[in-house]
Amino acid sequence: MMPPELENAIYGMLATPVLRTAEKHGVFARLIEGGPAGSEKLAGDLGLDRDTLERMMLLLTALRVLDLGDAGDFRVPAAVRPYLDRREPLFVGGFLEHLAEETSARLGRLDGYLKEGRPAEAAAPFGEVYRDEETMRAFMTAMWDLSYGASTELVTLAGLDGTARLVDVGGATGPFSVAALRAAPRLRAVVFDLPAIRPLAEETAHAHGLADRLEFAGGDFFTDELPAGDCLAFGYILSDWDDETCVELLAKAHRACTAPGRVLIMDRLFADDRTGPPATAAMNLVMHLEMAGRHRTAAEFAALLERAGFTDCEVRRSGGEKHLIVGHKNRR
Ligand SMILES: C[S@@+](CC[C@H](N)C(=O)[O-])C[C@H]1O[C@@H](n2cnc3c(N)ncnc32)[C@H](O)[C@@H]1O
Known part of the structure; x- marks a missing residue:
């Protein structure tokens, strides 16, 4: 059988x-x-x-x-x-739509990538994802569905009570920031993302009654410096990029981080021997087809953090697929 x-x-x-x-x-x-x-x-x-x-x-x-x-x-x-259930924070409908409509349309590339490698022009992923207003909105919905439910637990794992200003790098419409602001009433947050995201991010901040504490800063994290804060968050960002780009982004975060401060990486984690979990292995292949990155083990993230100047790296695993890796700057 x-x-x-x-x-x-x-x-x-x-x-x-x-x-x-x-x-x-x-x-x-x-x-x-x-x-x-x-x-x-x-x-x-x-x-x-x-x-x-x-x-x-x-x-x-x-x-x-x-x-x-x-x-x-x-x-x-x-x-x-x-x-x-469409009413629940863990709802995966938008993410399913992305997999079924966008990812599946790119599966045909596997054969060519396998024979000739991934072409150099495939290295600027977001132009394709944001080719028009509709695909951009759909991607934002997918990101919200993928991240908002998970963020409640990640916020608890991060412990944001002593944090003053969170900078949510590539924060999209703010799934992590919204969860963080709800849990920590004295916190202020800024979502830093591409300028095209502004109207959707502001819509979300208003819808959640958080417009007074959640600000949007439009920019390009490759050409601009990041806004300053005592906590910089990277949710599903580093998995979009190769190691050198990740170190560049984390070094920018180190410069923008007021001391003592922290960086929070929130991403999928491969098991140390990379035998799973299956969702991480699947999305590792999707990252190759849609983005320019890959998924990593905890030790690989720790190495990136150290190269960028962060110390005392800690891994805090959630009960879901998105975990937390913390790096410190001038830890007390
Ligand atoms: C995979 S999504 C992650 C969204 C969110 N942080 C989360 O955890 O769900 C990547 C985000 O990075 C943003 N992004 C991509 N390139 C960027 C750039 N050059 N500068 C600023 N943001 C960028 C995208 O617009 C998108 O919101």
């Missing part, structure tokens, strides 16, 4: 588009908000083709994303629910 691991790998290509399509058409929202339902009822409620819907739901059931009861009713299991 075929090992289940190989079977999963062979049929895995169906999982992301089926999940994304079901999410897009409100299947999970209907099951979560309206309760368990059979495919006929569900197809009627959502105006979808029953046969197609049932096949998709049977696949999701086999993948254990859905449960199927004896009466033929599908339900979303409790452990899966927060990730598929």
Whole structure:
């Protein structure tokens, strides 16, 4: 019999588009908000083709994303629910959309990259991600979905009570800053990101009632210096870039960091022997297709921090996929 691991790998290509399509058409929202339902009822409620819907739901059931009861009713299991519920901070819909629409369109590049390496012109990733207003908005939604839920735990791990000014480098619409400001009432934060992000970032600050404490600074972290603060955060930034660029960015952070101060790297971590976790290995390949970076082990991040002048590196693991690595400047 075929090992289940190989079977999963062979049929895995169906999982992301089926999940994304079901999410897009409100299947999970209907099951979560309206309760368990059979495919006929569900197809009627959502105006979808029953046969197609049932096949998709049977696949999701086999993948254990859905449960199927004896009466033929599908339900979303409790452990899966927060990730598929549009009202929850852990909701992954925007990230799924990114994987299904953007990442999958780039998978065809693998063959060429494998034979000839990644071409030099692929080194400026954000021009492609931000090719128009719609793709930029979609990317920001994906980043929010990927980072906001995780940030609540990361803020606790970081312990921001004694921090005065957080600089969220490449902070996007501020998933980490918003979580940080909610947890630490005396904190002020500045999101530093490309100027095009400003309207979306300001919209978010207003929507969360944080416009008085969350500021946006538009700039380019390759050509501009970073705003000053006693805590500089890099959430899913260093995984976009190669080691030399990371050291350059961290050295900028070291200059901008008032002492005593800290840098927070928040990113996926490979296990020390790089045998997993699977999501990190998958996104390591995605970084190669979409960005110019890779995922790293804790020791690799510590080495980058030391090269940039930070000391006393600490790794604080979360219960999720995004972990915290702290580097200090003039630690007391
Ligand atoms: C992968 S996203 C990470 C977003 C957020 N920090 C998080 O943890 O979800 C990378 C961010 O870096 C920003 N960025 C990319 N190049 C930049 C540059 N040259 N200067 C400033 N920000 C940049 C992007 O606009 C984007 O918001």
